[in-house]
Amino acid sequence: MAKNKKAALQNLKGFEWGGYxxxxxxxxxxxxxxxxxxxxxxxxxxxxxxxESKVGGLPxxxxxxxxxxxxxxxxxxxxxxxGYAQRMGLTPVWFDVxxxxxxxxxxxxxxxxxxxxxxxxxxxxxxxxxxYAEQILDSVADTIKAGxxxxxxxxxxxxxxKAELENSAEKDTMASLARVLGKTIPAINSLAAxxxxxxxxxxxxxxxxxxxxxxPEGTKGGNTLRHQSSIILKVNKLSSKDSLxxxxxxxxxxxxxxxxxxxxxxxxxxxxxxxxxINVPVYYKPYFPDIxxxxxxxxxxxxxxxxxKSVYSWGDIKVEGRREFIEALSEIPxxxxxxxxxxxxxxxxxxxxxxEILNIEAHQRxxxxxxxxxxxxxxxxxxxxxxxxxxAEPDKSNLxxxxxxxxxxxxxx
Numbered sequence: 151m152a153k154n155k156k157a158a159l160q161n162l163k164g165f166e167w168g169g170y171x172x173x174x175x176x177x178x179x180x181x182x183x184x185x186x187x188x189x190x191x192x193x194x195x196x197x198x199x200x201x202e203s204k205v206g207g208l209p210x211x212x213x214x215x216x217x218x219x220x221x222x223x224x225x226x227x228x229x230x231x232x233g234y235a236q237r238m239g240l241t242p243v244w245f246d247v248x249x250x251x252x253x254x255x256x257x258x259x260x261x262x263x264x265x266x267x268x269x270x271x272x273x274x275x276x277x278x279x280x281x282y283a284e285q286i287l288d289s290v291a292d293t294i295k296a297g298x299x300x301x302x303x304x305x306x307x308x309x310x311x312k313a314e315l316e317n318s319a320e321k322d323t324m325a326s327l328a329r330v331l332g333k334t335i336p337a338i339n340s341l342a343a344x345x346x347x348x349x350x351x352x353x354x355x356x357x358x359x360x361x362x363x364x365x366p367e368g369t370k371g372g373n374t375l376r377h378q379s380s381i382i383l384k385v386n387k388l389s390s391k392d393s394l395x396x397x398x399x400x401x402x403x404x405x406x407x408x409x410x411x412x413x414x415x416x417x418x419x420x421x422x423x424x425x426x427x428i429n430v431p432v433y434y435k436p437y438f439p440d441i442x443x444x445x446x447x448x449x450x451x452x453x454x455x456x457x458x459k460s461v462y463s464w465g466d467i468k469v470e471g472r473r474e475f476i477e478a479l480s481e482i483p484x485x486x487x488x489x490x491x492x493x494x495x496x497x498x499x500x501x502x503x504x505x506e507i508l509n510i511e512a513h514q515r516x517x518x519x520x521x522x523x524x525x526x527x528x529x530x531x532x533x534x535x536x537x538x539x540x541x542a543e544p545d546k547s548n549l550x551x552x553x554x555x556x557x558x559x560x561x562x563x
Contacts, residue, residue, distance in 0.1 A: 175188050177231075178234070178430075179231070179259070183413055184207045188420060190421030191206075208350075214351070214381040215375055222385040227383075228352060229259035230260065232300060241267070241300070243266070243293050243302070244302045245269050247309055258433050258434070269289070282310055284334070302350045309330075327370065353370065354370060356369060379417065380418075380419040381419070385413055395407055402472065408431035410430065412427040414428075448503065449492050465487075467482060493507070
């Protein structure tokens, strides 16, 4: 009898028994943030043991909400995720609800504009017809079904419902967006899981009117999106001088490449809670360093790598030119000694080390594996930077309706 019950349960449609398939992870480009988001997905069979050979990130098949104040770096973070997704051969689609898609900022973060779908929120032939929230969210669902791998909605707060568009400002349409999201977001979440698609919903930080006690901050659209999101990231802008990030240029002068934002992982269904903010760069210029360049920049910062005129030195190694010295680092046999010296000097100076240095073995294995994957392609230089690699273009012929290579060609919702 017990066996018959068990067999009947196992034959039920829609149920899965045993372990789930491992999820594909898309890096955010910030190693420490990737680690804390996905460490629960990267534990091996021995519970609690982290496998450093794996690189973390956001998993496909769920909703991730990114919210914060204006100018904090929310869109920059989403651009960078799209850029890494493209390198993995995945197809991103951007719903430009705010009509603020920046080609310059997206290129800085590694996005190939010819391989990202961009959807405007108005009819090109009839500009006075603005698409309302219900139409846009239905289009998001259709785009998931069509095979998009990553979808960015920028932003939820900019969605305008049909009731708000058709009624005057005097008429009360309070909570109309919350009602619309309450009906559509659960369906989008289910479709994302079924089609292995990552949906990044960008939202804005608002103050609740009339709140005298407790936290007055909130997000637009009610609580449905918060409940349905597997990951919630809060992005806070940092504006102090210490938050600016400089690297030494090839001419030996310090070059400003980024500001900083502080990211809190407010919710994470895939890992244990992380109760501390993580500082991440918000880039002003393209910057995708390999591990040797990270070691060089950190070594210069803590004065382990010295410079005299245009000659850089560490130990017995002396090379003229910044780029040439970084090239030489990839061939030295005692790299571990240099890293250990950097760690000691950083501790003495109370200088925080980048996660690439702290997790050096994982990044070396990741870069080596990436180079092995592309070894059969056309002839390449001896030392390959990840920014130069071109991911194989996926077959996404059924995405023609939503993938728009040129800004002039926009699909109908």
